Amino acid sequence: MKLSSSQFVDAIARHLDGSKPDPLVKGQINSLHVNWEQHASNDVGGGSGDSDDAADTSSTLTSSFRGALTLSSEYISVAIHVACYWKKKLPSDNDVTSEAKIFQEEFYIKMNACARCCEERQKQQEHKELKSKKLHAGMRTRLHSDHYIKRLFHGDTEEGATLCEALIQQNLQTDRTCVFNELEERVNVEEGTLQGIKNAIFSQCEDNLDVLELLLNMPYLPRSSSSSSSLDDDKETMPNQWQCKLADRAYLRLMEDAMFDACEKEGEDELLDDLKLSGDQHDVAKKGGKEGSGVRKGGSNAKKIRKKA
Numbered sequence: 001m002k003l004s005s006s007q008f009v010d011a012i013a014r015h016l017d018g019s020k021p022d023p024l025v026k027g028q029i030n031s032l033h034v035n036w037e038q039h040a041s042n043d044v045g046g047g048s049g050d051s052d053d054a055a056d057t058s059s060t061l062t063s064s065f066r067g068a069l070t071l072s073s074e075y076i077s078v079a080i081h082v083a084c085y086w087k088k089k090l091p092s093d094n095d096v097t098s099e100a101k102i103f104q105e106e107f108y109i110k111m112n113a114c115a116r117c118c119e120e121r122q123k124q125q126e127h128k129e130l131k132s133k134k135l136h137a138g139m140r141t142r143l144h145s146d147h148y149i150k151r152l153f154h155g156d157t158e159e160g161a162t163l164c165e166a167l168i169q170q171n172l173q174t175d176r177t178c179v180f181n182e183l184e185e186r187v188n189v190e191e192g193t194l195q196g197i198k199n200a201i202f203s204q205c206e207d208n209l210d211v212l213e214l215l216l217n218m219p220y221l222p223r224s225s226s227s228s229s230s231l232d233d234d235k236e237t238m239p240n241q242w243q244c245k246l247a248d249r250a251y252l253r254l255m256e257d258a259m260f261d262a263c264e265k266e267g268e269d270e271l272l273d274d275l276k277l278s279g280d281q282h283d284v285a286k287k288g289g290k291e292g293s294g295v296r297k298g299g300s301n302a303k304k305i306r307k308k309a
Contacts, residue, residue, distance in 0.1 A: 005036045007219045007302045008069060015217050023208070028204040029214070033072040038065060062087040063244075067220060068159075072118055073201045075139050077086025081112040081159035086244040103169040103184070107246035109221065113193050115152035115200055118175065148196035163197070164212070166250040187253045191261050212258050216251050223247045242246045 012034065064085035071078050086107040086268055117140065151161050152299040164187075171182040194208045202211045244309055 003036055003067065003219050005034055005067075008036050009034050012013070012214070012241055015214055019210075019213075022204070022206075025202075025206075025210075028073075028202065031073065032201060033070075034272050035072075036067060036118045037070075040065040040066065041195055045211050050055055060089050061086055062224075065220075068219065071201055072201045075118060076149075076200050077123040077142055078113060078115050078197055079160070080163065080215060082113070084109040084220060084222075086190070086222070086246060091235060093306050101173055105170045105246055107168045107250055108153055108207050109247075109250060110165045111163040111215070112157065112159040112161060113152055113197055115149060115196070115215050128198065132171065139282050143200060145200050146196070148192055150196075152200065153197045160194070161193045162188075162190050163193045163215075168249050168253070168256055183249075185249070185253055187250070187257050189258045189261065191265075194258065207262065209258055209262060210257070212255065216254060221247055221251060223251055269304045 012029060056190075062085065064084050067080065069080045071080070078178060087100065087105070089104045144153070166187045167185070169184045189212065191208065194212055197215075198205055198208055198211045202214075205211050222244045224247070225243055270289075
């Protein structure tokens with residue numbers, strides 16, 4: 001399935017309509033130029049990556065894609081590179097017993113961010129008056145001197161610095177009396193990268209959480225409960241194969257991790273004890289904590305994610 005830039009513009013509009021931000025925040029976000037480019041999804045995080053749509057095999061249904069969302073202000077552009085896959089293991093009589101842990105459902109997403117100067121808009125400024133050109137030059141110098149924005153210009157990889165990463169794995173097992181939910185989660189939000197994005201193009205937003213919420217409420221995160229899951233307000237909705245319930249879980253856990261960092265940064269320890277974004281059925285737990293009748297490994301302290309072979 002292919003996404004388009006117009007879907008991201010619509011998702012931003014729906015987000016602003018639902019969150020009702022300050023007029024200055026709304027104006028800054030609406031002034032951004034939005035562009036989405038979808039790439040070939042070869043070997044996304046260990047998924048099959050054979051195509052941008054669902055790939056059906058004898059025992060596993062897998063979907064994966066790659067792409068880049070570019071948000072450009074008058075002075076600077078920030079590209080969010082996204083790699084995502086999700087898969088569901090189907091029951092099969094040919095399943096081979098293995099010592100390795102095999103999960104029935106799995107969802108993975110990684111987002112990197114990088115920045116560059118807006119060359120086209122800089123050329124446009126050459127035709128304007130000297131005072132305006134000096135103003136823009138001063139603004140670009142200020143942005144380039146920002147400690148956090150510098151990280152976006154000099155990232156860890158070609159796709160920039162890591163913004164966030166989530167791996168959600170689940171097994172549902174039923175016996176005669178109840179359903180056992182085994183859930184493993186590994187999430188990580190890089191606060192420095194998030195701060196750089198805020199300083200670069202979302203400076204009017206109140207805090208980093210507002211920025212992350214907007215970036216996660218985009219069509220590249222295939223949430224079943226998100227307003228961004230609509231292809232068009234008046235037309236068809238995304239097919240079921242494009243939606244993944246574990247993506248909703250990833251959204252909550254990434255927001256939880258960012259909020260944990262924000263509370264820790266502000267020294268609001270009393271809020272940490274009450275921090276709970278994952279719903280009534282899942283308590284916020286420390287690494288290795290237990291949850292209901294199953295076990296969830298990870299939690300907000302599981303900062304370093306590891307890909308599974």
